[in-house]
Amino acid sequence: MAECHMFLLELIILCSIFTGTNGIEETNVFFSSGENVRLPCNNARSDCTSTTWNYNSHKETVELVNGGKLKNNIERHERLTMGSDCSLNIMKATKKEYGLYFCLQYLNGRLQETDEHVFLHFLHVSPSISQTEIKAGRSGTLSCQLHLYPGVSCDTLVRIEGYQLMWVNQAGVNLMTDSRYQILFFSNLCKISLATTLLNEDHNREWRCQLTQRNQLKTSASFTVKYSGQRCILGMSSVHFTQGTLLSGF
Structure with a gap:
């Protein structure tokens, strides 16, 4: 009986996702x-x-x-x-x-x-090159993707509900207008990449991918470059806002 109940519940869930259910x-x-x-x-x-x-x-x-x-x-x-x-x-x-x-x-x-x-x-940022390949003068790309539950439309979230992905610097300034960076929006609208060439002065520099809804921050994921000798290490941190409370994870 328990297995039957769970099977019927799954059918109800699928029907409500794809056809809509009142209440x-x-x-x-x-x-x-x-x-x-x-x-x-x-x-x-x-x-x-x-x-x-x-x-x-x-x-x-x-x-x-x-x-x-x-x-x-x-x-x-x-x-x-x-x-x-x-x-x-x-x-x-x-x-x-x-x-x-x-x-x-x-x-x-x-x-x-x-x-x-x-x-x-789930919002996730990943680099295009391995940690051992990261050094000043090397070009690389950070990809930021919002992983959605199947059946949830990215197009609806972006065009109707006003969600948006963007890359910002440590001060929260949008990097779209900075000529140093090449920012690419993908066709599904829930993925955005940032490409640049690392400079010596990038030590401790943070780039952050933000998810906003009508200018209200929902969550973000960031990367920070740290140089050690002739090599640099890419570290990851994340910043989140939930009901006005700032949370951070390292």
Whole structure:
């Protein structure tokens, strides 16, 4: 019976994603590696005892919370907590955390019509050359990509909801107008690259990829160049804003 219930739940999820379902509230949350993430559950009751959290990675569905209690037989249970508002919190989130989370409410054992879908999307920056190849005078490219849950349209996020990727310097100045850098936007609009040639004065210089929505910062991922002797090392850090709170991970 448990397997049958989970199979039917997966069918409901797929139908609601691709056809739309009345009564479902959808929320987009963004993060980069190492961030503490909060997933809201706006339809929850006061004591959370009716709340169930499930996760879908587009391959399988996993129950994380049942009746307001965390499941202990899942791989990442030690990094999960529930807030007093029934939100699901993930500590030091990694790329494998991105996907669809859904907060369900059960009343007298029956699934209610209203639930919340939280799409957790992952922002990642990667260099085109290895650490041993990084040195002054060498050209390289940083690629910044927003990994979206399958079925979520990047075109919709950008053109309708006003999300935007951009490269900025340490002072937060957009690098689009700086002739030193070549910035390329990809056709899917959720990937942007920055190319440049490293200079001696780039020691401790940071380049940051920001995700904004109508000029409000959602999350960012950055790289900092550090020179050591004749070689330099590229380090990574990330900066995030969540409900007005500044979080950082190293």
